[in-house]
Structure formats: C-alpha cells, structure tokens
Amino acid sequence: MRQSGQQRVRRRVKRACFGPGLTGRVRCCFCARRLTVRKATVEHMVPRALGGSNGLDNCSVSCDGCNQRRGLEDFWTYRDRIEPERLRRIASEQP
Numbered sequence: 001m002r003q004s005g006q007q008r009v010r011r012r013v014k015r016a017c018f019g020p021g022l023t024g025r026v027r028c029c030f031c032a033r034r035l036t037v038r039k040a041t042v043e044h045m046v047p048r049a050l051g052g053s054n055g056l057d058n059c060s061v062s063c064d065g066c067n068q069r070r071g072l073e074d075f076w077t078y079r080d081r082i083e084p085e086r087l088r089r090i091a092s093e094q095p
Contacts, residue, residue, distance in 0.1 A: 009042060009054040009059070012056070013042045013056065013059045013060075013061065014037055014040060014042070014061070016056055026040065026061055028040075028061070028062045028063040028066055029043060029060040029061060029062050029066075029079070030043075030062055030063075030066040030070070030078065030079055030082055031062075031063060031065075031066050031082065031085060033063045033066075035061065035063060039063060039064070040061045040062070040063070041061070041062055041063065041064050041067045042059055042060075042061065043059065043060045043061060043062040043066075043067055043070075043075070044058055044059055044075075045058050045059070045060060045075040045076075046058055046074075046075070047072050049072060050072060060075075066078075066082075
C-alpha cells in the first residue's frame with residue numbers, strides 16, 4: 001500500500017525522534033508528558049496553513065491534547081503561555 005505525503009512526514013519525524021526501531025520514549029514539546037510512538041503527534045512549529053514546511057527543522061513531537069489546543073497559534077507563543085503548567089508537570093514526576 002502506498003503512503004500519502006502526510007503519512008511519510010509523520011513516519012520520518014517519528015523515526016528521527018524515537019530512533020530507527022520506533023521504540024524510544026520522548027516527551028511532548030509543550031507539556032513534557034511522556035509519549036510512546038502511538039501517542040505522539042507531529043507538531044509543525046510554523047503551521048503549514050501559515051506557510052510552514054514539512055522539513056524536520058519545522059517539526060517536533062507533541063501529545064494530541066497540546067496539538068489540538070494550540071491550533072494555529074505560534075509555537076513559541078503557545079509554549080511560553082503554558083510554561084508554568086509544563087514546569088509543574090516535570091517537577092511532579094521527579095522522585
């Protein structure tokens with residue numbers, strides 16, 4: 001079965017983040033929630049609707065909740081807005 005362009009981008013970004021076997025674990029780039037490859041969504045720093053590319057330099061990994069809440073808001077503006085929540089989450093996971 002042939003993959004669509006969007007599927008190829010997702011696979012390429014996830015492989016870059018998780019490694020070739022797609023077995024690693026990463027954190028959401030916004031809220032720091034730990035993600036498995038199935039829970040991770042591809043996040044465009046500059047949304048494609050605003051002229052962003054599918055290049056690896058414009059893509060990151062986030063949880064679905066953060067990806068949906070962010071919408072078309074600028075990556076850095078959204079991250080700055082939720083930073084206090086992110087820091088609380090990281091602190092609560094420390095032993």
